[in-house]
Amino acid sequence: MTTATGSAKGRTPRASAGRARLDRDSIVAAGLELAATSATSTISVRELGAHLGADPTAIYRHFRSKEQLMEALLDELTQRSVASVTADPSDWRERLRQLAASTLAYYTAHPAIGAEAIVLTTHGPGELDAIEIMLEAFSTAGLSGDDVVRHYALLASHVLSSAAGIARARGERGDAPMTGPWFDGPILADPRTHPRIASFSAELADLQDRDLFSLGVEAVIQSAERTLRRQVE
Template structure:
């Protein structure tokens, strides 16, 4: 499998001869380089062409549209996230936790790509591997049928949407790996009309996005445990 370093070397070799040599791996590596830029909320094909030292139209020889390009970039992040999972296959809970954490980390590093997970389905090998991975984990938990599929969907929806939202927030500011506030500053509300907001204002403004992301992952895992235990022959 080609690496980002391999793609960069091919790009440099092409540039030295006065013409950038483009292929899918080179374009994906360059796209991720742009997406990792400080405060980068989005990337354009024109910017990517400039970064590659090539006419932007050359990119469309390998990707039929900007959406197709973003799907390939997002699929690469999914594959990288899966590669970070090291837990034993029997430890389904830790495997799901590791995948969720790795996905969030990748989206935060590349916010311009991670934010696209809200609206894009890649249909690529990374996505298919991730779906199979999660289905296998919930099967290992003791689920099958509708219970298995629903818990996969719950986890996938939470991880993708929450991680993408956190990535978007990082992309609009200077990207960072630390937690961010759920609310920006105190909530200003009339205590006569919003007594509960007033009562819990401090707790609400103390909420952090990464902690809530982790809490959601744990909630799905706990739900899977309860569903497995409730099945005929289940434990507990």
């Protein structure tokens, strides 16, 4: 099967290319490039048309709606995240860590696309491959039945929602580091009414979204290990 990943390599869409013939792969390639270079939390069809040097309405000949376009862009990022998983299948923990880390990296590098992961389901090859990796990993760990599915759902929901949230925050901040503090600023609270907040204010201010993202991944892995130990006891 020809995917956008393979066909998009080496292409650099430019408005100066004129009104060249468009296809799904060239539109996806241009959308990824625009999302990686534009300091914005959204992509408009008008901007994408200008980037391609084409009438924006031409994009709708290949995608029925903007939602379908965003699904294709998101699934392409997922395909790239899956391709970054190189650990041996027997090392199920590292495969899950690699998938999570690459998902966060691609989402934050393309915030206008990554932010959509919290609301879009692509049903594309990238999404299917990512689900397969997670189910395979937890099966390789020794889990079975509902335990496999529950841990897949836990990991998927954490990775998608957290990575999408971090991507959205980066898009709203514009030209900012890939990740940053969990809170936008210090938490100002009256110690008389919120003594715990006042007591932990420094620690709360030190929280970093990437660290919390990784901590959540490790928590799911540890949960799988505990579940397996209970099964064999």
